[in-house]
Amino acid sequence: MCCTDMALAYVEAHAAWSEANTRPSLGRDYAAFVSRAADGAARAEFAVEGVRCAACMTAIERGLADLPGLAAARLNVSDRRLSVTWQPRAEADIAAVLAALEGLGFTAQPFAPGRASDAEAAEAKRLIRALAVAGFASMNVMLLAISVWAGNVSDMPPENRDLFHWIQAVIALPAAAYAGRPFYEGAFRGLRAGRVSMDVPITLGVVLTLVMSVVESLSGAAHAYFDGAVMLLFFLLIGRVLDQTMRRRTRACAENLAALRSERATLAEPDGGLRDVPLTELVPGARILVRPGERVPADGLVEHGSSELDHSLVTGETAAVTVRGGERVFAGALNGSGALTVRVTASAGASLLDEVEGLMRRALEARSRALVLADRATRLYIPLVHAAAALTLAGWLAAGAGWHAALLDAVAVLIVTCPCALGLAIPAVQVVAAGALFREGVLLNDGTALERFAQVDTVVFDKTGTLTLPESTLCGGTITPAALEAAARLALSSRHPMAAALASAAGPVEPFPGAQEAAGLGVRALVDGVELRLGSARFCGAEAESAAVLAAHPDASVICFRAGEGAPAAFPVRQALRPDAAEVVATLRRSGRRVLILSGDRSAAVEAVATRLGVVDWSAGLTPQDKIARIEALAGAGHRVLMVGDGLNDAPALAAAHASLSPVTAAHVSQAAADALFLGRSLVPVLAVLAAGRRARRLMLQNLWFSAAYNLVAVPMAAAGFLTPLIAALAMSGSSLVVTLNALRARATTPRPDPVLPDGGKVVELPALPSAGGVA
Structure with a gap:
């Protein structure tokens, strides 16, 4: 029954994969994918498949450097988007770029947001199906393996043992052939292009284990290792799916910007x-x-x-x-x-x-070039694994052992060093930390941002919609209740945000029938023969009243009301500060972090907010270019900047900063550029991401150190012949379990010793930064 189910699952999954991966042809007309700058330089973008780590980025950029007329090639690892720029007046040869990428072992196509989304969804489905097949096969093969282990210490006849081995083979071989395709294809592409990636030792370990298991079954040996191979794939696919889940989908930036165009x-x-x-x-x-x-x-x-x-x-x-x-x-x-x-x-x-x-594109490309912990570990891991297996095989052969025994020990080394623990060390912490942040009201867009949050020593806030609440409120003005009700009823017929603030201040009222909006001026209605007007000072004839209100409230905007020939009234409207903004800023400063406000708003409005929050370093009237220039200047001085903003003009700065955070009410482009989004009216999530980042990075380092220590102990034992492939697979599974359990510690809540705020929230007390200026 297991074999039948396995075969059906394999056939159905393969058919679904083939259908999902059938792409419409782009044809040979690539002109639509090339843009020309004013100086004549051509530019095109490509969606590249097969990119796994920073080593892929280096291979692609170096491999394209010699193409005729090419000025630059930059790969964004996060969304696997390659930007290629040709020299001015040079002919843009997209076909040559695609051919060069194919020669490097990568498949690519000209970038189109819709196709990139479809390809990413297909890859995610493919990995989940492979994980399901590997999990299903692992359960069935392990049940059979346990029976064999029990029979080896009792009176199971050899014929029954061999039958169980072949049943395991019938389940494991097709399951491994399907579930391991993401690794086999990556290894084949890399080797064909002369690169050795993390997929190579995985493929070697799985294939050699399966081959040795078939040989052992043919010879009637007491042990076969089909269970170790499928378990290995199962754990590796868990890590790959977690990584895919947390991979930053920055293609949303391009899609949201395209919606504005x-x-x-x-x-x-x-x-x-x-x-x-x-x-x-x-x-x-x-x-x-x-x-x-x-x-x-x-x-x-x-x-x-x-x-x-x-x-x-x-x-x-x-x-x-x-x-x-x-x-x-x-x-x-x-x-x-x-x-x-x-x-x-x-x-x-x-x-x-x-x-x-x-x-935004340049900022995201620059950020993607920074190596994260997993990339640095990968660079060291691959050559060590191959060297250990090769030395084991050569050492036993030199010592006089036969090929069978030497190969078993080399396979045991490959299995025991297969990067399950390493593959889970980072993604497991990211997923658990993302869940903990979700309970704090934070939605994590990019798992790698946790490492960057841990390093932040400077926090830059936008003002409007970030330090202040997104909705406007009435903050003064003298008017009779009857006139306020009339103004509010008029406001209900306007789409202006300040009108909404006035309407909400008067409570539940109904709009006047027949009210009409004057383009760019305001709204008017004729009520009992009297014309009521609500809108700009010029529209209501309230220039003097408006000037007086602005003098008293320099950080506010003004909306005016007039009934017939009566005296006009002017109302100051502004966005109130978030209820805990002052406490959060004070906590950041106590922890040793520098706080700045960079805003595109008027100087008077920004100064008023900065004064209330005790922020000395602030700037107003900034363009997107100005904000990026300030952030780059801070980075050049050695600071790690967290940018917190919500507007369209903040999106490039969010992408350029070391880490970024946006309220969920932010513009879509800013949401896509930010590493995380926070819910609600509180600013406490700013402190929560910094605390969670430090905790997550500490756990990631612990997992990596454990993986290194595990290999230092297990590799010599496997090389010395003390570990069979089966025991190596169990040791590998145990190491994966340890790093997963350690990752669960990222769920711990941060102590909140500060007093309760007026809205019921609490401020997270952050650990102070080291005096030398570095962050662990």
Whole structure:
């Protein structure tokens, strides 16, 4: 029955894998995947399969360096995206790049966000199916193996023992052939390209164990090692699935930025006609029409019309900005209520949105080049494993042992050193720590970020939506209850965030019927013959009242109300600080970390928040480029920066920082660029990720040291002939169990000695940084 089930599972899984991995052909027309910069340099991106570690990055970048006309090749290990740049006026030869990658042992295709997502989903399904097959086979083979072990110490006839061995072979051989494909293919690609990857010792160990088991079964030996081979694959696939689960999906950055980009534009021709054109036809000086609800397709200056735009890409402020003739607009901004005629100032590929995308790409590529713990361990591990097995085989042959005995001991070395513990050492901690952070209200995007969180000594905050709550609130103003209710009812007919703040301040009310919104100005309604207005100071004739409110509340915005010819009223509206912002900042400073505020908002608003929080180092009015420049300057001075931000303009800075964190209410692009997201109104998750990072990194190091110590003890014993392949497999399984149990310690909650905050939360007390400035 086991054999039948195993065969059916194998056939069904193989058919599903074949279907999932059938890709549509890209054809030979690669022109759509090449972009040209202003200086004539060409650029293309590729999705590369088979990338496992930093060694793959080095092999690919060096292997492409000699292609004609190529200026640079940079691989982002996290999302396996390769960026290739050709020299100005050099012909972009995508086919040559694909052929070179094939020669290096990697398969690739021009990058398209949808295809990258599909390929990643197919790979995840493939690994899970392989894990299921290996687990199913392990259970059945182990049941048979236990029967053989019991029979070897009792009176089991040799014929029965041999039958059990062959039943194990019938289950284990097809299961290993399917479940081990991710490792076999990786080893074959590497060897074909002249590289030795971690998959090579795994493949050698599994294949030699299976071959030796078949030979032992043919000779009627007392032991076969099919159980060791499938158990080995089972544990290795656990590590591979965990790694795949925690792998950063930074392709979401490209997808979210693409969502901000219009594919076409409405061109206003000199004769007054309108024509729908692709962005590539827009040149500086062209006039385009941007209708309400559309995104601005290119950077430009408003010639006619007025409206409200979401300019958060530039300033970080989510409040809509009123634009009129002569004012600048940027590609990706969402047009609110009025039609605009815009004169283009930057052609496609040279807009601010393109610049932000380039900043993010370069920052992510730079981050991916940093070797994490697992990569450094891998570089040392592979040559040592092969050397140990080869020396064992040669040593026993030189000592006069036969090929059979020498090969058994060499196989035992390969099995006992197979990187199950090493493969689980990092991913297991990452998964457990991610679960612990989830209970703290933090969603971890990238498992490798735990190591970076542990090293942070400087924390940079954005202001709007990060130190402050995302929603605006009314913070003053004098008006009668009746007038406040009327203003709130008008506010319900407006989409402006400040109107929402006014509506919520008045409690449950109903909107006025027939209220109309004036594009870029406000909302009006005729009630009992009296015109009510709510909106800008100019719209309500409340310039003097607005100036007085701004003088009293320099960090606020103003919304005005007027009923007929009565006296207008002005209301200050601002985003309140998160309830525990001051306590969190104070805790960070007590732990020895430097705290800064970098914001695109007005200087008065940023200064008011910095003063309330006791932050001395702050800057206002910063562009995305300015924020990256400040973060890079801090990094150049030896600081490890945690960036906490939420706006579109924060996305490049989040990618450039050593580690990054965003509220879950952040813009989608910022969510994709951040290492982790936090829920709720509290800032305590900032402290939680730093504490969890230090704890996780400590456990990772402990697991790696244990793996090293295990190998130092087990390898000499296997080489000396004290361990059979079966005992080696059990020792390997035991080491995997130890590192997994140690990883579970990452679930421990951090002590919270600080007093309870007004909203019921607590502040995590962080350990102080070492006096020398380094972080363990």
